[in-house]
Amino acid sequence: MNHWHFILGAYGVTVLLLIVEVVALRARRRNAVAAAQASIENLPTP
Amino acid sequence: MALNWTRYASPASFHPLAGKLIPWFGWGAAVLAAIGLWLGFAVAPTDFQQGEVYRIIFIHVPSAWMSMFLYVVMAFWGALLLAFNTRLSGMMAQAIAPTGALMTFLALWTGALWGRPTWGTYWAWDARMTSELILLFLYLGIIALRQAIGEARRADRACAVLSLVGVVNIPIIYYSVQWWNTLHQGASVKPTGSSMEATMLWGMLVMSFAFWFYAIAVVLSRVRSIMLERERSAAWVAALPEVGSAR
Numbered sequence: 001m002n003h004w005h006f007i008l009g010a011y012g013v014t015v016l017l018l019i020v021e022v023v024a025l026r027a028r029r030r031n032a033v034a035a036a037q038a039s040i041e042n043l044p045t046p
Numbered sequence: 047m048a049l050n051w052t053r054y055a056s057p058a059s060f061h062p063l064a065g066k067l068i069p070w071f072g073w074g075a076a077v078l079a080a081i082g083l084w085l086g087f088a089v090a091p092t093d094f095q096q097g098e099v100y101r102i103i104f105i106h107v108p109s110a111w112m113s114m115f116l117y118v119v120m121a122f123w124g125a126l127l128l129a130f131n132t133r134l135s136g137m138m139a140q141a142i143a144p145t146g147a148l149m150t151f152l153a154l155w156t157g158a159l160w161g162r163p164t165w166g167t168y169w170a171w172d173a174r175m176t177s178e179l180i181l182l183f184l185y186l187g188i189i190a191l192r193q194a195i196g197e198a199r200r201a202d203r204a205c206a207v208l209s210l211v212g213v214v215n216i217p218i219i220y221y222s223v224q225w226w227n228t229l230h231q232g233a234s235v236k237p238t239g240s241s242m243e244a245t246m247l248w249g250m251l252v253m254s255f256a257f258w259f260y261a262i263a264v265v266l267s268r269v270r271s272i273m274l275e276r277e278r279s280a281a282w283v284a285a286l287p288e289v290g291s292a293r
Contacts, residue, residue: 003099003163010102010156014109017148018260025267032274036289039278 055132057273058282064266071266075259082253090245102160104249108257110153113181114216116146116261120188121213124206136202137276139209140192141269145261147185154178165229173222174230177215184212198276 054060086104093100120142127135157175158168169175188205195201218225223232234242235250242250277283284290 003097006099006159006163007101010105010159013155014105014152017152021145021148021264025264025271028271029267029274032271032278033288036274036278036283036286040284040289 055130055134057134057137057277058280060134061270061273061282061286064270068263068266068270071259071263075256075263078252078256078259082249082256085245085249085252090249091243093246096164099160099163100246102156103246104253105257106153106156106160107250108254109149109156110178111254112257112261113146113150113153113178114219115258116142116149117181117184117209118213118216120146121206121209124209127202127206128210133276136199136206137269137272138265139202139205140272141265143185143189143192143205144268145264147182147189149257149261150178150182150185154182161229170229172228172230173226174219174228177219177222180215181212181219184208184215188212 054063082104086101090101092098120139123135123139123142126132127139154175157178161170162168188208191208192201192205195204222228223230234240235247240247274283274289
């Protein structure tokens with residue numbers, strides 16, 4: 001009664017989804033910074 | 047010296063604080079997960095009834111606890127928003143929802159993979175599993191509602207109301223195994239003590255703290271992006287080193 005394939009399925013999907021979340025967050029941060037930079041570039045210079 | 051908490055209700059003050067906290071919680075989560083997995087796979091003994099498959103507990107229980115805890119925290123920020131109309135409250139609630147949905151999905155997924163070898167089925171419409179599935183739909187509903195409303199402040203208020211209505215589901219999840227006759231087992235860890243073997247319990251508790259630290263790190267990271275997205279034209283955003291360098 002070892003069922004290691006169930007353990008692998010549980011841990012594998014968990015680790016995969018946590019990595020996907022972190023990668024998506026880093027991409028979102030890059031996009032947010034780029035959008036903010038573009039926004040202030042369009043402001044009139046004093 | 048008393049700490050002035052209201053100072054951090056401003057995104058301009060909270061953004062740098064969150065940036066400082068993220069590495070601590072992120073690396074803390076990694077270290078705790080390493081210790082928790084070592085306890086769970088190398089120290090904790092094989093269960094005499096379930097064999098090795100019980101080791102799914104070290105991610106199933108923490109993700110299930112986090113799914114409920116994050117919902118309560120999200121509803122708390124929603125209540126703060128409705129009471130005080132602070133900008134940070136709506137942003138925090140928005141940042142928590144995706145991680146809460148992920149934790150709920152992981153609780154259901156790991157539970158299904160544990161249930162098949164121990165109960166003989168991936169899924170049963172019992173009270174604990176059904177109420178946890180409703181929690182996932184609540185999270186997805188809140189995310190969808192936000193997407194459907196274009197203006198951020200209106201979306202904040204609508205999501206706050208929905209999250210406060212949905213918080214009634216949390217005690218239903220928690221007490222479902224007592225109120226109804228469920229396939230899901232009762233709580234092994236109670237305020238009065240635990241029925242688990244000590245190393246199993248420690249592995250589960252350390253992994254719970256790892257999930258907690260992970261959730262804090264990703265929510266803080268997401269809320270920093272939300273702040274930039276919503277306030278991209280604000281003076282404090284232009285003054286940020288990573289943004290202002292473009293000028």
